[in-house]
Amino acid sequence: PAIILEEVVGQMERELHRQGVRLRMVRPGPLPLVRLDLKQFRSALERVMEFSCALLPKGGELKIEAGLQEIGSERYVELKVASSSATFLEVEEKDVFRPFLRLNNHQVGLGITLAHQILRRHQGNILFQKENPQRGLFTILLKVRSDVESPPAGSKRKRGGNGYIT
Numbered sequence: 001p002a003i004i005l006e007e008v009v010g011q012m013e014r015e016l017h018r019q020g021v022r023l024r025m026v027r028p029g030p031l032p033l034v035r036l037d038l039k040q041f042r043s044a045l046e047r048v049m050e051f052s053c054a055l056l057p058k059g060g061e062l063k064i065e066a067g068l069q070e071i072g073s074e075r076y077v078e079l080k081v082a083s084s085s086a087t088f089l090e091v092e093e094k095d096v097f098r099p100f101l102r103l104n105n106h107q108v109g110l111g112i113t114l115a116h117q118i119l120r121r122h123q124g125n126i127l128f129q130k131e132n133p134q135r136g137l138f139t140i141l142l143k144v145r146s147d148v149e150s151p152p153a154g155s156k157r158k159r160g161g162n163g164y165i166t
Contacts, residue, residue: 001045001077001142002031002066004038008045009064012053020059031068031077032144036122044118045079047111048126048138051096052083054103055136060085068144075144076124082137089136096128 009025016023052062061084069078083089091103099113119126124142131137 001034001036001041001079002027004042004045005064005066005079008042008049012046012049016053016062019053019056021053021056022059022061024061024063026063026065029067031066032075034077034142034144036142040118041122044115044126045140047115048081048140051103051108051112051115052081052136052138054108055083055089055091056085058085058087069141071141076141077144079140079142080137081140082131082135084135086134088133089130091130091136093128093130 006025006027009023013023049062056062061082063080063082063084065080065082067078069076091101095101097113097116099110101108101112116126119140119142122142123145124140126141127139129137129139
């Protein structure tokens with residue numbers, strides 16, 4: 001997920017800057033391999049980033065972190081996307097995954113609903129928490145599968161379709 005995360009962030013940097021959003025990315029150390037459909041995961045991540053940017057129409061900070069999380073006996077790659085603003089975030093937790101949600105004149109509901117479905121199909125999950133009136137946090141959990149074999153040497157990633165990503 002780290003490779004795709006960096007690509008998506010790189011694509012969005014110009015728009016973030018134009019919108020007055022500061023980007024802070026905590027680059028992960030080594031993460032375990034996760035088997036995903038790369039195109040679908042990229043799409044889900046883009047939708048989460050777009051929603052997070054829509055929360056910040058007047059600027060703010062977008063902080064992205066990646067790491068490993070253990071919940072019980074299961075291991076997950078955890079991606080956190082936090083939106084912090086000097087003004088109030090105009091969304092309630094209960095509404096985030098509602099289809100057709102409009103936020104700051106952007107229709108964002110279908111995008112985040114589709115991201116939720118994509119992540120669920122990949123044995124993952126996405127949660128949203130409004131930590132305080134100025135800060136919202138998306139947490140994406142991707143289950144590290146014990147049956148994922150290591151990719152052949154030098155091929156940690158394939159373009160399109162299913163592939164291994166770190």
